[in-house]
Structures are given as structure tokens and as C-alpha cells.
Amino acid sequence: MVVINPLRFLELMAAQSAIGATPEGGLNRPTSSDDELRVRRWFADQAQQAGLDFRTDGAGNQSATLLSPDPAAKTLLIGSHLDSVPNGGRFDGALGVVVGLEVLLALKESRILLPFHVEVVNFTDEEGTLRGLLGSAAMTGRLTPADLATVRGGADALQAGLARLGLSTESVLAAVRDFSSVLGYLEVHIEQGTRLERANLNIGVVTGIVGVRSYWLTFTGQAAHAGTMPMADRHDALWGASNLIQDARACVMHDFQPGVVNFGSIHAEPGAFNIVPAQVRMALEFRHGDAATLEAMQIALFALIHQNAEKYGLSSIIDSAGLVPPALMSEPLVALIEQAAADCDLTHTRLMSFAGHDAQSLANVTPSVMFFVPSINGISHNPAEDTSPEDCMHAAEVMLRAVLRLADG
């Protein structure tokens, strides 16, 4: 019988957590930092010590593979990432890679003969220190030279970061993989939200990863003396902006649940106590897992922008700042994870992922699924990010059951 070794697994989690550990109990392991280079060497050492096949591709993606005895076998991918946001937590990404490694160790130890290779991938820079989802986008052929020329942190920082990893933009762009030999992709991650904890459930099976649309929105009215200009005669850009924020909130909460909208940044010009704001610039972002609903949200939100511009005598400009389409998970793999959870006597529910993950790259080229385990208080991207040892074990147990169910065909 194949089983997870709790001691070994939790020791692997502790070992990775020590690399880049911060005094507050978190992790500081942004891509290409000294500690991120150290955790890469640690992962390679673990794979090689265990006698797994180990490779790194031109995008820096590290693969540890338990080979099937059948040389013509296809490959099942399990993945996540070992990089972290600056001053982040010990579980975001790392849990998925360590679960994959423990599953390989358990399978290898059992001497079971699998009809497919099982490959655990540590994807490069999921968090976007250089460019978000860099490794998974490169592997799945979704990166263009233009993408790399326009990264948020600047092309120079990207070049320097890649050089520290022994890579180049050329090697990254050449890292496209042939997925015809890939069976599918499985990923486990912490939820980074409160839905499982609130519902007291063990496992959240992801049916889709939300699409994200972001815009810079500018309202322009007229600057005026904040004393002498009567309120009824003002073209106050902040009146339009503030009413839009309220309208958008009500619209999304009422009509587009579980979609979300955020105004993350706001700035008023000229910005003095005694001058009516002439111009307000805001960062608008909204998310939904269903492509048609995401489009409907955009139509509704843009209508509110225009209504508020008209109501307050303003002009409006909407500039796109990025667009990520929703990624649908594979229904057979969603059902597989539900069965695996049931096998382990764990409660489960279906939900949408409201954060981006490497699975959204993989879903374009191979059947893919993700599942979540609870985050304590929903806290993430924070040193206080935490998941109980029991929930970490559930992650590993369900992943192992899913692989064994696939092997049983």
C-alpha cells in the first residue's frame, strides 16, 4: 500500500521553510534572490538524492520525475512554485511542490509500477518578481518577445534576474514544451481566502481560475476655488469617482457574485485643500471565472463610468492595463479530485480561484485541475500566512489518491 509519510513530509516542509525564513515567521524568497537560488539547489538535491530524474528547462523550470518502466509512457505533471512574494509566507506555492515531491517519494518507496511518468515541476517566478507566471507561460508557449520587452519591472531587471538564474530571454522563449505526451496537470495550493475555513470544509476543488481585467480610469472635471465656487456649479472629478466606487461595489455584489471589483489606487489633481479636484485617476480591476460574465461585468461597469461622468459633468478616459482570460479546469479531473477527497474521508466543495496560478497557463494546453486546502484566517502574502499540519497532510493524501486513481485508469 502506498502512503504519505507524515514525518518525512512535514520535515520537507520545515526544510524548505528555513530557506529565506524571516524573523516574523514568514519567507522572503523572490525569484533570483540568494535564497531563491538556495531553494532551487535544495529541490535539485532532494530529487537527486531520491534517485529521481532531474532536469531544468530554458525558463528555469525544475522537474523531478519518477519514471514509468514503460519508455513510451506519457507524463502526468504536478506543479507549483518555490518562489515567494517579498516578505511572504511559508505555504504559497511551496506546499504544492513539496506535496508533489512527497508523492514521488511515497510512490518510489512502494515500488509501484505506474503506467505514466510523474513529473513534479517547480515553475519559475509564479509571483512575478521578474514576470508573473514566467515559467509556466514559457513552457506552454504563451510568452512573446513583446511580453518580455514590456515587463512591469523593466527589461533591465528581467535580464539581470535571468542572468542570475543562468538564463536569457532567448532561452526562456525557446523553452516551449511539446504537450502531446502530457496526460494532464494537477496542482494543490493554499486557498488564500476564508471560504473553506468558514464552511468548515477540508478541500476546495477549483472549477476555474478567474479572468482579470484592469484599467486606468481618468475622470476630468474643472479645478475651482473650493470656497467661491458654489457646490451646485462644480465639476468635481472626485464626486464622480467616489459615486462610481459605490455604484460599482453595489453592482458587482448584487449582480455578479462571486465576481469581485477593486479600486486599488486613487489620486486627485491638483491635490490641495482649497481647490476642487480637476482630475482623478484610479486603478480599476475586476475578476470573474466565467468569460461571458466577465464581459457582462465590463459592460455594466463601463456604463456606470459613463453615467457618473455625465451626472457630475466630467469626461472619462479608460485605458486598458492588462487582461487575463479565465481558465477552465478539466471536468473529469475535477471529478477525480472529488473522488480522491472522498476516498480520504474529507469534505469538499467546488469553488473558483480568484487568484492567478500556474494552472491557468497549463489549462491552455493540457487537462488541468487545482485544489485548495484552508488558509488560517485567509491570510496570505504575509508572514502570518498559515495552514495546519493536518490540512497540509490532507493536501498530500488527496494528491496521492488522485495519482493512484489515474494509474488505475
Place this chain on the structure above:
Amino acid sequence: MVVINPLRFLELMAAQSAIGATPEGGLNRPTSSDDELRVRRWFADQAQQAGLDFRTDGAGNQSATLLSPDPAAKTLLIGSHLDSVPNGGRFDGALGVVVGLEVLLALKESRILLPFHVEVVNFTDEEGTLRGLLGSAAMTGRLTPADLATVRGGADALQAGLARLGLSTESVLAAVRDFSSVLGYLEVHIEQGTRLERANLNIGVVTGIVGVRSYWLTFTGQAAHAGTMPMADRHDALWGASNLIQDARACVMHDFQPGVVNFGSIHAEPGAFNIVPAQVRMALEFRHGDAATLEAMQIALFALIHQNAEKYGLSSIIDSAGLVPPALMSEPLVALIEQAAADCDLTHTRLMSFAGHDAQSLANVTPSVMFFVPSINGISHNPAEDTSPEDCMHAAEVMLRAVLRLADG
């Protein structure tokens, strides 16, 4: 008969407008700039060429006086300012000084014997390049060393500016005048608003200058992932801020007309597309001419701040950023200006000044009144600031009639 000389008066207006003129037709004459020093010499030259008594006090206030034959006579003050905001207009302040000068020239020419001295004052730095109302506050004993140590632009800029004017903080603080020999204070100014133009009236007689209260307001909620944190669970500081802006607008427009409220500046932290705003800082300012109503506005607005903090799960901090009490004009002088306007066959109304003026310093120590003439389209602090030659003439005619009525006792 004493009359305004239209040609001389409009030529004086043109002459002052040429000093610091901008290509757009405006004026750039901030206190202690080269052009502001030039307009001071111009004013002194005009006074001396006309045989008027000329003096400058320790705060740089320039006085041109037509002396009464009675050496024991008291003094009637007429004043305004020749400095401008950066890239401002040709009328804000300068009209009042030039009207005063023309009134003195007309009175002198007529050889009328007045029972009081008439002194026209160009007050230093009404606009606040160094410190708002510097000259009038100094003359009326309303400046403390602490005020001068905490000026908005910094004490070094104040020292440097005063040095260019041949002054020092010591000389400014020593410029307090004895007002027991002063009869009262008259000031004419452009309206900087649209009330007269809209009502098609010639003269606005100011009954009071609004008090202004300003605050830095901080709402603090909790940063969160803008995807994974459900909207119902967010403590979004910008939700509280935006709803407060709408509530405050409705409250003041409904309950406190003609009072005004402005949120001139807003900033959200951490300020990223994908992070729910943890903190929002806003500049809040409100104005009313009646002290009790201003207090009631504050109570109402602070209640809205607390209500919105509670509604959105935020904490709030309110820091005072300045407090100017309302200044009441003298009722007998208000009536005097109304009679003078009627003498000139001009229509008039009573109104409040929503901007600060030197008269609010003078009102503390001597009976004071202001009156307004229309601003075209209400535009001010802008190169497009304009007032018709007819309205400028009305300003001079009403001022002259007011002085003559006072002389007639």
C-alpha cells in the same frame, strides 16, 4: 464735485497689469519675486509723484495717505494687495489697491478738505507665497513667532523671501499698529465666483468672510488580496472614503447652504491594482460665514466620518490642519456701501465671501467692510481672470461715494 477719472484709472490698471504680465494675459507676481518688487516700486512712485504721504511698515505693508488738514484726524483705511498667486490674473487684489489710489488722486485733485486721513494700503503677501495674509495679520497683531516658525513653505523660504523685501521675522512681528486712531477699513475685490454675474447685479456687499476648517482624515481598514478576499468580508478604506464624500456632499448641499465642503486630495495605500486599499488619507475642508453654523457643520461631518468608519469596518483619525474663524463685517459699513451703490444707480446684494481676504484680519480690530464686482465666468487664480472696465469703474465710483458719505458724517 469729486469724480473718478476713467482714463487715469484704467491707465493705472493697465500699468500695474504690465508688471509681471504673462503671455496668456495673466500676471505672475508672487511675493518677493522680481516683479512683485517692481510693482512695489511702481506703487511707491505713484504715491510720491502725486504728493501723497508714503510709508512702509516692518511687515512690508505700503501706505499712500491723503492727509486731512486736521493733524488730530483719525484715519480711514482702504486696502488690498498687489501680489498674485503664481500664474494668476490681473484683478485679484490689484483692483482694490488701484481703486484706492484713484480715489486718493480724485480727492486730492478736487481739493476737498476731509475730516479724516485716507490711507491706501498694499498689504504684503495676501496670497501666501510666504504666509497667507502676512501683512494684514502682522499689522493687526495676529501673528505669533510660532506662526512664522510653522509656515507651510518652511521657515527658510520665509526668511529668504523676507530678506528680499528688506524685512525680517523680527520686523514683521514688531509691525503691530495702534488702531485707536483708525476709523474703519474698506476693501473692494473681484468676486471670484458667479453669483453677481448670474443674478446680473453690479455690486455684492460682503456681510461676512467665511470661517475655514481643514483636516487630514485617515481611514484605516485591512489590506487584502483583491481576488481571493470576498467582497462582503473586506475592510476597504476606499469604500468608507468614497461613501463619506457622497454623504458629506449631500449633507452640506441639503442642510448647510451656502456653506461648502471640499475633499481636495486623496491617497490610497498600498496602492496596487490587486490589493484592497488598507488606508486612505484625504484633505477635508469646509467653510461657512456663521460661527455657530460652522460648528454645526463640523459636528455633522464628524458624525458622517464615524458612521462610515463603522459601516465599512474601519478606524478613523481626524487631524486638524488649520482653523480660520469667520469674520463679520460692520453692519453700519455694509449699509454705507449699499447707500453708495444706490447713489451710483447700481444694483446690489448682500453676500458672504467664501475666500479669505485681508479684511478678515482688519475686522478683528476696526469696523470693516468689503464689496465685490463681478468676475467674468467666475474665473480666478487663472490668467483668464477678467472683469469688465465698466465693473472696474463701478468699483472706484462706489468706493469714492462711500468715502464722501463718511466725510459728510
